[in-house]
Amino acid sequence: MADPSKPARPGSAAPRHGKPTLRTIADITGLAVTTVSRALADAPQISVDTRHRVRQVALDIGYSPDRAAQRLKTGRTNVIAVLLAPHEEILGYGTSVMAGIAKALQGTAYHLIVMPNFLDAANIDAVNYIIRNGMADGLIFSRTEPLDPRVKLLSEAGFPFVTHGRTELATSHPFVDYDNFTFAYEATRRLIAKGRQKPALISGPASFTFAGHILHGFMTAVREAGCAYEILTDIDLDSPAGAIRDRIRRRQADPDPPDGFTCGGEVCALATITGMSDCGLTLGVEYDIVAKQTSPLLGAIQPRVDTIYEDLTETGEHMGRILLRRIGGSTDIGELQLLLDPERRFKTGVTAGDRTV
Amino acid sequence: MADPSKPARPGSAAPRHGKPTLRTIADITGLAVTTVSRALADAPQISVDTRHRVRQVALDIGYSPDRAAQRLKTGRTNVIAVLLAPHEEILGYGTSVMAGIAKALQGTAYHLIVMPNFLDAANIDAVNYIIRNGMADGLIFSRTEPLDPRVKLLSEAGFPFVTHGRTELATSHPFVDYDNFTFAYEATRRLIAKGRQKPALISGPASFTFAGHILHGFMTAVREAGCAYEILTDIDLDSPAGAIRDRIRRRQADPDPPDGFTCGGEVCALATITGMSDCGLTLGVEYDIVAKQTSPLLGAIQPRVDTIYEDLTETGEHMGRILLRRIGGSTDIGELQLLLDPERRFKTGVTAGDRTV
DNA sequence: GCGGTGATTTGTAACGTTTTAAATTGTGCG
């Protein structure tokens, strides 16, 4: 064993910029740089005594490994990239999900980088860039399409990733998804249970997988009930609130308008209320809405909206955990895929001290 | 000049993982690695002809420099870090600002990383971590306090940063801020112009600089008008919507309630409307609100709310640009600080095709 | 033709880490 009391070997110098390196620890302990490296990595071939001593010194001088050097040597970046689409600006989708991912990454060596992909919708380029330049060890993105080209690309490259949303591709891949079928099914059933005769659906843009799930859930509910229904095409959850409002208003002017709305989002619900209100119709009286809720917002507005909750932060946390597992080498698809149940609790803004008016 | 036709020098090998490096280009062109490096850096000592040839080859084979190696060698990370507080989840504050920053970083070598700081509010630790470990070349954060310790720390360390919001520290530093004084002043004047007798203020948490600016603007307006006023303490823009709603409702039960509200945020405005509505009061009839608008949300709801706009994406873009300038070495405080005027346009949800009802 | 000059190009070392292979130590046993 090296004698800790012997002077630092000649040729060893303190790093110029003060930041401690492996070399610093080596000089202090009298060990070789290699030994220190392995000790910190808890290699079994290093004596337990040495491992402890090295760890202690590292802690004392506040050592933390240089990420650039590690990355250069190992090829691992210790970075998770997340792709955010421009539309996700509203109502904190992006921030909620990222908060969840960050939570999953807490305590690991991984950092979260946001790909500057707000501008161009063609984010297949961003995916290509990440794979080819090895910008990250794993990728997270959302708004999957049934035949999502990003998923294909990543799968073929063997690049670890997790999607928010499923695809219909033959090769299965890691994902976290919310059960939008059940959401739409339950939401529409609630409308019917409230006595509504003709539910209408406002779903996501048709190209996304989840829009199909919502449609399916909606159709299942209306068919079961054998009631009339309507699907509002030409607007979707990404439409500007003003466009949705106008569309609702126009529809009410035509014969046989819907009296219930299954809304996939909060802004959409607000816009619907506004449009109906413009026509002199009151929520809960002439019509009803059941909406998906992803923020505390709808919980406190007037009139109260019946909602079904989706926890985006939880979703992000699951995605982070699954991605770490995948990067760790897991191929057990069972622990890499997760379908979250809509929570059944009725979020209607009722808080303690609330009085019925 | 090196002869392009001569065979690749012995000892040169193709990189194992296919990714082209400087060495690859050197082999192809018959130049030395150093020459290629400088050619790509457009160093004047390399002949124009060589520079062009190297660039072309680099383009052809799809070369892009290894960030880890650059970072290791130069100490520069080419990373901008952004700190997001937990409260910024709502209404896309974070995402909007980041979209703006990303826009400013577009086309530069910089990547945007989000510090996983959602969990602990003590983000002074995160700042320390970034400085000490050289995690980024620059930092962006928001919600400054008058004597913000983060600003102190960064200034002393000489670490480039830009804040969203001002401080009252003696040493001036780069910032982008919205003129919240003018916002509150104008908003309150509008309330008074609408004939309101007793405006009330809901501002940000008192610890933040901008809350003081809002208060100042509000007070200036009410003093000028010589009218009654009220400041709603015990709630602020960060309060849950339900808490704000309840507080408004309770206040209306007491004597001499306010009949106008200057709201610093959208959720706050919605909650206020809800609380008043619970008391049977109608916006625009018994009371008015002027709110700050940072998303398209309020534009489409019913009842219409009078708002003053703050463009967060633009703010982010300015912050990004200023930070790049600062990293580039600028110390001209004139081009590192920016106070944005509230836009005077009235965003009241009026879109093309809108009809007055 | 020769030293000098400016314009280009080049080799070597280094950034801090991990990996591979080799060296050093200690121990048991014939």
Added chain:
DNA sequence: CGCACAATTTAAAACGTTACAAATCACCGC
């Protein structure tokens, strides 16, 4: 005592880039 063997520790090389100093080249005036 000497050898094999395991347990530790070590030296050297490499990842891809840039900085520094040195080398090469072409060309000029004498």
